[in-house]
Amino acid sequence: MKPRKILAACAALGLVVAACGSDDDSSDSATDTTDDMAEVPEDWPESIVFGFVPSQEQESLQDDIQPFIDVLEEGHGIEVEGIVTTDYTGLVTAMGSGTADLGAFGPFGYVLGKDNFGNIEALIQSIRFGSATYHGQWFTNDPSICAEPPVEATALENQDGEIVQVPALEAVALQVGVAFGDDGPEMTDTTEDGTPVSPGSSCIGDISSVAGEEVAFVSESSTSGYIFPALELIELGIDPQTDVTPIFAGSHDAAVTAVYNGDAKFGLSFDDARRNIRDEQPDVGENVIVFSITREIPNDVVAARSDLPESLKTAVYDSVEAVLATDEGAAIFDEIYGWTDIQPANEADFDIVREAAAELGITEPPG
Numbered sequence: 483m484k485p486r487k488i489l490a491a492c493a494a495l496g497l498v499v500a501a502c503g504s505d506d507d508s509s510d511s512a513t514d515t516t517d518d519m520a521e522v523p524e525d526w527p528e529s530i531v532f533g534f535v536p537s538q539e540q541e542s543l544q545d546d547i548q549p550f551i552d553v554l555e556e557g558h559g560i561e562v563e564g565i566v567t568t569d570y571t572g573l574v575t576a577m578g579s580g581t582a583d584l585g586a587f588g589p590f591g592y593v594l595g596k597d598n599f600g601n602i603e604a605l606i607q608s609i610r611f612g613s614a615t616y617h618g619q620w621f622t623n624d625p626s627i628c629a630e631p632p633v634e635a636t637a638l639e640n641q642d643g644e645i646v647q648v649p650a651l652e653a654v655a656l657q658v659g660v661a662f663g664d665d666g667p668e669m670t671d672t673t674e675d676g677t678p679v680s681p682g683s684s685c686i687g688d689i690s691s692v693a694g695e696e697v698a699f700v701s702e703s704s705t706s707g708y709i710f711p712a713l714e715l716i717e718l719g720i721d722p723q724t725d726v727t728p729i730f731a732g733s734h735d736a737a738v739t740a741v742y743n744g745d746a747k748f749g750l751s752f753d754d755a756r757r758n759i760r761d762e763q764p765d766v767g768e769n770v771i772v773f774s775i776t777r778e779i780p781n782d783v784v785a786a787r788s789d790l791p792e793s794l795k796t797a798v799y800d801s802v803e804a805v806l807a808t809d810e811g812a813a814i815f816d817e818i819y820g821w822t823d824i825q826p827a828n829e830a831d832f833d834i835v836r837e838a839a840a841e842l843g844i845t846e847p848p849g
Contacts (some may be wrong), residue, residue: 522560525791529561532584533573534818535591546817569732570594570703577602583790584798586819588782589835590705595785597836598846604827605795606784606802611822613654614831618706618776619753620689623741625771628685634768635659635669635681637754638775645775647684656820658682658756658767671760679760680767687773691748693720696727698740698749702844705835706752707734710776713838735759742770780831782819799826 548564567573570591576582578599585602587595595602607614617640625632637653638645650657651667659681661671671679692715699722700707708730712722722728726748731737734751735758741749742763753775756766763769784802786795802824805811815821839845 523791523793526560526794527583527790529563530583530794531576531581532562532564532586533576533582534564534566534586535570535573535588546814569701571701574598574703577785577787580787583787585785586782587785588703588705589780589832590709590839591703592783592785593832593835593839594703594846596832601788602785603788604783604829604832605786606799606824607827607831608781608783608819608821609823609825610781610820611654611656614781614825615778616655616706616781617753617778618710618750619755619772620687620692620711620748620750620774620776621738621741621756621770621772622687622691622748623744623769623771624747625685627687627691628771628773629687630685632683632685632771634683636684637682638684638686638772640775640778645686647686650682653753655753656757657754658760673761673764677764679764682754682756682767682772684772689714689774690718690720693725695748696729696746697722698729698731698737698746700734700737700750701730701732704734704750705779705838706776707737707750709835709838709842709844710779711750713841714776716842738766738770739763742766780835783827799824 567576570588573582573585573587574591574595577585577595578601580601584605585595592602592604596604610616619638633647635650636647637650637655637657639648639653640646650660650669656667659669659671659679660667661679662668663670669681673679689711699711702708708722715722715726720726729740729746731740731749734755737746737749737751738755738759740746742759749770753772756770756772759766784798786798806815806821806823812822
């Protein structure tokens with residue numbers, strides 16, 4: 483099998499397992515264990531490539547994944563390279579063409595790759611605070627579109643088929659302004675220089691208010707940042723291409739920034755991408771108001787090329803699980819994508835995404 487070099491990061495995870503080694507205090511035993519664990523099966527490639535798509539600014543995400551790559555490469559026996567593609571389409575194409583071995587996908591990006599190329603499979607599905615689903619959030623810089631005035635330190639959740647307002651600390655997704663204290667989550671988040679981060683505000687608003695306005699979407703391949711919101715607009719009789727002025731910001735934090743800066747009146751992202759810019763704009767929670775959310779969406783996945791050795795796929799899964807079980811590893815994954823746990827991916831869970839794409843007429847990566 484030829485070496486692969488273009489997009490990697492998680493597969494190096496096996497290094498963490500190797501680094502844990504044996505519980506034996508004997509130096510000879512520890513050396514033997516490390517040597518054994520570093521041995522690479524003959525059918526494994528000499529290098530692996532793991533790709534990430536931007537949930538935040540590309541350069542920032544590249545910096546965030548580097549500690550993970552460093553940990554993984556320390557003795558795994560396989561060269562690992564991690565890069566961030568410019569958009570979802572780049573990673574879909576890389577995986578489909580066999581240039582990338584592993585990739586961290588949003589659900590729609592994964593469905594596109596799977597259905598167009600057929601040679602990839604979902605290996606890992608992320609879990610955030612016990613939930614295997616998430617939703618997109620609609621936000622605005624204009625509180626006048628709210629049915630009632632925005633309320634600080636609140637968020638929106640789907641409950642029994644309705645959108646309800648809940649205290650931010652009760653939301654599944656970690657909200658802007660929330661930090662972890664000694665007794666758990668609390669509304670005391672600050673920037674690195676100690677500036678308080680304002681609690682996020684939310685209200686219940688009508689998404690039909692976006693008609694005729696500029697809307698900052700993420701990209702045409704973003705499940706929460708375009709696909710599901712666009713379907714909602716179509717169901718209301720609003721064409722997401724002609725009845726609004728679409729701005730494709732390229733990342734979730736860029737969409738939030740566009741609304742914060744007034745470049746667009748409305749925007750979309752995953753819940754709660756406002757956290758991504760809170761260090762630079764600590765008042766983002768009060769100036770960017772969440773007023774609606776999409777239906778629930780299956781969480782993002784790590785996909786693998788189908789022809790990778792099964793033992794390598796298993797090692798990748800086990801390694802990610804092991805990393806998440808450590809404080810350092812959990813911090814790394816929280817910084818990258820907010821994962822708190824994982825589970826084996828189930829292909830049937832993504833049918834709802836396929837159905838949404840079919841209704842929009844999007845069946846292949848944008849050109």
